Amino acid sequence: MKKIIVAIAILFSFSANLATAQGINEPVLATPKKSVSTQEIIVGNDRDEYGCIGSAGYSWDAKKQECVQTWNNETATITGAIKTAIEPTSAPIFGGDIDTHGCIGSAGYSWDAVLNTCARPWEAETTFAWAEKMKITTRLTVDTFEAEKNITREEAAAFIARSFEMNIFPARITTLMEWQPIDKNQIAPEFVSSVNFVKNANIIKATADNAFTPKSNLTTKDAINMLIASKTTEKMTGTEVFTFAKNAGLSFDETKLDEVVSRRIFVMWLRQIAEYTPTTSVQPK
Template structure:
């Protein structure tokens, strides 16, 4: 019996050696790799533990304790319009709405005709890039632009005065009268002419104490008032000014008009107001 088994083994060994000698190789069994399905990012299917939709630009604000969009001056809670406007089952696939310039709309990008690239208008790089292109800032880099720092009243005056110089706003006839506010000595020398301009052009008014408060943070209300007054000389009520601003695309919370405005938001608003073409006239008082 053992002899038979040995004989069979020798026979198989001989056959294998013969096949190899003849150039016949035994095929190797390859285990096919499982292909990973391509995961599409759908706007609305990436809510975090707080319910914030990342693909829609929302993130959790620890201080405010709510979901906010970084590019808006005011927070928008996840329980607002966003939850009804964006549903995972019907929302567009991120990247499926690329325009002719290659800008992905669902990611917040659109073609910037001034910067000649795809941008998101609320980002610091965009606001700085536009301000630099239009020559209304002397800062050389986006870091030195300090986009998230609150803008002061004298800085806002300088941005507006330069915007008139660069024909961003319609030309305005003003007097050359030098304004003498009580706190004139507090105005930085490089901003004196700008402050005089916005005062003489009726773009900003002094408070009851005839003080300009140049170093104070500019409030949301004052920012809107200044920008709308830069765009038009038409007389408006406070309510009409807010309507005009919203029609121009400005996003703000009417219950928080006394909050400070960052340099980024102010320049973004300045551009929105400057590029806005009113469709109807506001009735004067």
């Protein structure tokens, strides 16, 4: 019996060695490792662009200019090791410059005392709203105003004439003489009186052949000359005219004075010139 048991033991031992030799390993029970939740977040490992640690409940407060925990009444700031080399104040915070009226300067908004709202002065909506409020346009909507359409010389004359009627420009004593340019028949009937006014008020001058060219697009140079001649009767040189215009806030390129002007630009310039109060004479001493 003992011989049989020994034989069986030898047989099992031989089988195990043979399996190992053939590369077959018996499964080994591994020691269970501690389970790690996939939802676990390492605090401090999720800083945002301002250096605020979201997993700790911090977010950037543009008003306080610091990282805060919004639910904490005693808002804490991140100090010491938590603070990184990122300095939030090193770059302007878009929307972090709200003025006393609630206008965001970094977005181009400023307070418009005439429209009683925050506005961006160069936008079509602002230009049209001002022209409508001041009663110098007969257009009913910003779409019919066609702000980006080039303004013609007769349309510019109409805007200026109506600006005098609404006391936007200082009163001007002129004659009622009817101007007879050689192209008078080209002037639209609704613009005839306006053209007569700007001519008699010395706001425009006839061309060499006594023409007005009413349908021609107004150039930058003519627009500036007409607007400043509407504001003041002071005699100025060409250089002084451009200096006056730039002091009033007009933005233009003196190397591109022949470029045409849109209705939006013309009305925006009209307003800038009308609201400008020169501190000194533009005439050289």
